[in-house]
Amino acid sequence: MGSTDHGDALQVLQRIFGYPEFRGDQAAIVEHVVAGGDALVLMPTGGGKSLCYQVPALVRPGTGVVISPLIALMQDQVEALRALGVRAGFLNSSLSWDERRMVEAEFVNGELDQGEIALFAIDEAHCVSQWGHDFRPDYLSLTHLHERWPKVPRIALTATATEATRKEILTRLELNEGRQFVSSFDRPNIQYRIVGKKEPKKQLLDLLRSEHQGDAGIVYCLSRSSVEKTAEFLVANGIPALPYHAGLDSSVRQRNQARFLREDGLVMVATIAFGMGIDKPDVRFVAHLDLPKSVEGYYQETGRAGRDGLPSTAWLAYGLQDVVQQRKMIESSEGDLAFRRRSQAHLDAMLALCETITCRRTRILEYFNESGVPCGNCDTCLTPPESWDGTVAAQKVLSTVYRLRKERNQKFGAGQIIDILLGRKTAKVIQFDHDQLSTFGIGEDLNESEWRGVVRQLLAQGLLAVEGEYSTLVLTEASTEVLGRKREVKMRKDPTPVRSTTRTASSSGAAKVKVDLPADAGPLFEALREWRAQQAREQSVPAYVIFHDATLKSIAASRPGSLASLGAVSGVGQAKLTKYGEQILEVVAAGGPAPAAAAPAAAQPPKSKPKTTTTGGAAWGSGDAVDEWPEPEEPDEPMDW
The missing domain is CATH 1.10.150.80 (HRDC domain)
Structure with missing residues (x-):
């Protein structure tokens, strides 16, 4: 039976995990939970959340039980603990009836530490929040843990939660008396970059060839078709890549995921169904070819890069069609009005991040109610974009939409609006006599790409909306302020894309030695x-x-x-x-003789085998392992329970 002395916790950290000291808030969290206190822990991916419950579980008498929505990678995480000499097991739907009975018997018979519960760790705690981006109703039943085992400490953990989400976690899990530990959301080793979307697959290929040749990385796409086409494109261009989405046979998904985890230099092209529980520390980049639905989702997905603390890239290609598509998805969703409003608020925050002319890192931190200073490392810091007065350009677009509706009782998408402004006599323009509109040809001061940027930013600012099956553009209440010359419209002028300054590209696929290694x-x-x-x-x-x-x-x-x-x-x-x-x-x-130097103090003799840590519907990770679980892409995505 372990004592509650913090010195024991430090000894466990050093002897079992091999780390000389705790980082950040880890020591305070561990001490609090070891003493029997409840806690809510917000810590970024790669911050070492898993140690905050693994160490207390090894110090306290009994078995630590981790609740997680994931089954992905449970076996790998348990193997990581077993490699450290810790007895561990997991229970989930992937096990046969006999395998489940065996794990349960090990716990009851004392092979997993006398059948006593040391603590409950509720990982991915944001899943309990209806305001969060990963709500799962089943998490609401976790309040019964406290009712049945009132003396067992609980620690709820998440890498992403706004103030509203945090309050809901505390209420729904009845953790209001627990202590809150909120670490910084800053991931200084990640360089955030958002580029204008032109030919996204070619842009991605250029990124990989110039900066991440031979690196492991994740590429996120919105649809399954895009996943497969992008993976095929990369392979055809000499980049080893694998697809992952819920439409693939489960054996194919498992095989591709296993290869990604075990092999160096593979690129996984996936929907957001991939990434849950991924404990691969050397992912050097995360690229998005489509716009994430929320800042929480974006932060969580990009957080899978650079868990080892080394320089990594978060790259997003973003364009007009992304805004149109996301707006349309929200308007056509089956959710109630409250759901659509929440979804709209999430999207608005994501669009604001894309369109900002200030430091992207500080905008992300501000979203999570944390202040920060310009990082000097994101794209907007390295190449500050200019802002310009887009009021007149906005009025030209809005006036065209207005006249089509008022004079012709017609609605069209962005492409037709831009053709009218540029004075193009296309077949469709001639067919509908749009060359007779007073706004025909009044936009020749900007090119097509610039007009698409104007429409994109009008959508992002809520001055235009998307309607119907064909994504036609319509005015909003705010549009009248611009047309009535009562509101100015500031817009972002997209700068020339920057390349990473954190590393040097390699021309071969061989593993690269990072700059901090002699x-x-x-x-x-x-x-x-x-x-x-x-x-x-x-x-x-x-x-x-x-x-x-x-x-x-x-x-x-x-x-x-x-x-x-x-x-x-x-x-x-x-x-x-x-x-x-x-x-x-x-x-x-x-590899060469060791330099002459005084040897460190001799290692301590092995202590008794550490007590067992098991998982209840979950998996334990290694010291810095963090399970991250994104929202499903479609209703038929696997639930992973």
């Missing part, structure tokens, strides 16, 4: 990666279950010459030191 340590780092890949293949586990890149880099830079000095490297716990220590030292020795 040049003379590069060959050893690659040798360690090759050794790790061999171990991962032999054990049929992802490479990061063996060691993260950050740990291998530390080993390559310090060149430990003994088990004692190897044990002092961050990320090398006792179980892995015992299992892999001699092999690593052999790789280091073959």
